[in-house]
Amino acid sequence: MLRPGAVCSQDPNSRIDSSRVMNLVALPAFSDNYIWLLHDGVNALVVDPGDAAPVHAALDQLGLALSAILVTHHHADHVGGIDALRSRLQGPVYGPARETIPLPCVPLTEGQDVDVLGLRFQVLDVPGHTAGHIAYMQTDVATAPLLFCGDTLFSGGCGRLFEGTPAQMSASLAKFAALPADTRVCCTHEYTLSNLRFAKAVEPGNADLEAYDARCLVVRAAGAPTLPSSIGLELQINPFLRCGVPEVVAAARAQGAGTDDAVSVLAALRSWKNGFR
Numbered sequence: 001m002l003r004p005g006a007v008c009s010q011d012p013n014s015r016i017d018s019s020r021v022m023n024l025v026a027l028p029a030f031s032d033n034y035i036w037l038l039h040d041g042v043n044a045l046v047v048d049p050g051d052a053a054p055v056h057a058a059l060d061q062l063g064l065a066l067s068a069i070l071v072t073h074h075h076a077d078h079v080g081g082i083d084a085l086r087s088r089l090q091g092p093v094y095g096p097a098r099e100t101i102p103l104p105c106v107p108l109t110e111g112q113d114v115d116v117l118g119l120r121f122q123v124l125d126v127p128g129h130t131a132g133h134i135a136y137m138q139t140d141v142a143t144a145p146l147l148f149c150g151d152t153l154f155s156g157g158c159g160r161l162f163e164g165t166p167a168q169m170s171a172s173l174a175k176f177a178a179l180p181a182d183t184r185v186c187c188t189h190e191y192t193l194s195n196l197r198f199a200k201a202v203e204p205g206n207a208d209l210e211a212y213d214a215r216c217l218v219v220r221a222a223g224a225p226t227l228p229s230s231i232g233l234e235l236q237i238n239p240f241l242r243c244g245v246p247e248v249v250a251a252a253r254a255q256g257a258g259t260d261d262a263v264s265v266l267a268a269l270r271s272w273k274n275g276f277r
Contacts (some may be wrong), residue, residue, distance in 0.1 A: 022117070022141050024186070026225045027054040032190045033077055034227060036148060038117065043067040045116050047136070048188050052081030059088065063258045064261040071095035071105070072150025073133040078188065091116070098132025108134060126152045126176075128169030129159030137179065144182040145229070152176075154187045155229040157210075158240040158266075160274065166267035170243070173266075177241050181232030182268030192216050192226040198276045201241050202251045202269065208236040239269055 020193070025037040025194050033082040035046040037058055044064040048071060049055050059066055068091040071079055082093060082102045093116055096108030108114065110125035114136075121136040129151045138146040151159040152169075154178055161169055176185075196213040203209060212233065216226045242248045243265040257268035 022119070022143075022187070024146070024184070024228070025058065026227060027058055028190075028225075029054050029243070030077060033110040034186075034188055034190065034225065035081075036186050036188070038146070039064050040117055043117055045070060046085075047186070048072055048078035048150060049081040049085060050075075050079065052084035055079060055081060055085055056088075060068035065090055067091045068114075069093040070114075070116075070121070070148060071101050072148065072152075072188070074099040074101055075130065075131040075151070078150065079126055093160075096132040099130060110134070121148075124175055125174075126150075126172035127166035128152055128172045129163055131163040133164075133172075135176075137183075139180075144184050145180055146186060146228075147176065147179060147183050147231070148186045149176065150188055153185060153234070153238075153240075154189060154195055155192040155216075155226055155234065156199045156238050157191060157273065158238075161270060164216065166270065167263045169240075169270070170263045170266045173241055174262075176231060177235060179231045180229065181235070183231040184228040185230060185234060186228045190220075190225060190227070192229075193220060196237070198273050199237060201276070202239040202272075203242070203247050205247060206237065212237050240266060243269070 023039050027035040027037055029035050033050055035049050035054055038045050044066055045068040046055050063273040066089050067268055079102055081167055093105045094108055095101035095105045097109045099227055108123045110123055112123045114121050119140045121138050124135045124137055126135045128135050131148055133152055136148040199209055204270055219226050239248050249260050252265040252268040255268045255272045257264045
């Protein structure tokens with residue numbers, strides 16, 4: 001593990017242990033947030049702790065030490081619990097270099113990596129929801145890769161464009177679409193069912209979407225999270241990753257998209273989604 005405050009570049013001589021079993025837990029927070037906890041039974045990291053209470057409770061229950069905090073963007077429901085966790089934090093807080101995160105914080109941009117829990121996380125710049133939003137991609141675990149994507153990508157949807165542009169969001173989603181299909185998508189909100197209602201309005205003929213919606217209804221009725229999703233699944237059902245599919249393009253055109261290019265289609269879909277009920 002890096003010493004506190006250190007950032008690791010891509011060093012071929014670094015030793016990464018990909019054989020250990022890592023446990024991924026979605027901690028509910030507020031009305032629909034998830035704080036992601038990743039641990040090896042002894043040490044843990046958390047992602048976007050907007051509320052400290054669920055993290056304290058999980059660490060106490062599982063007997064874990066908190067080794068690091070990863071932050072994707074500056075919104076209060078993602079950073080609000082950081083300061084209350086510092087008393088038990090044994091390593092750094094990592095966050096986007098282009099946003100204001102509670103200090104001290106190690107600033108990150110694409111091209112940098114961090115080593116936490118003996119695992120290497122690649123940093124991706126994914127603006128759109130906010131101007132400096134980043135994501136963390138992990139490929140060293142023995143199971144499927146992990147993507148901590150904050151509020152850029154949701155299952156069946158994407159984040160609102162509070163600070164970024166449709167072109168930025170389109171480029172950010174294209175980065176995710178190029179990841180391995182089995183990558184686990186760890187979004188930070190339980191928006192899946194509402195997103196799928198919109199997705200079915202965009203692409204009513206999508207059988208994969210209908211089947212996924214039915215599964216998610218059962219999962220939520222049981223009180224379980226629909227997440228993580230996967231990149232392969234999202235490419236099948238998420239209209240914001242399907243901006244070149246003829247039915248999606250036609251739906252966007254009907255909502256005012258000026259052209260068939262991906263940015264125009266995404267812009268029309270996002271504007272439609274903002275008012276969709």
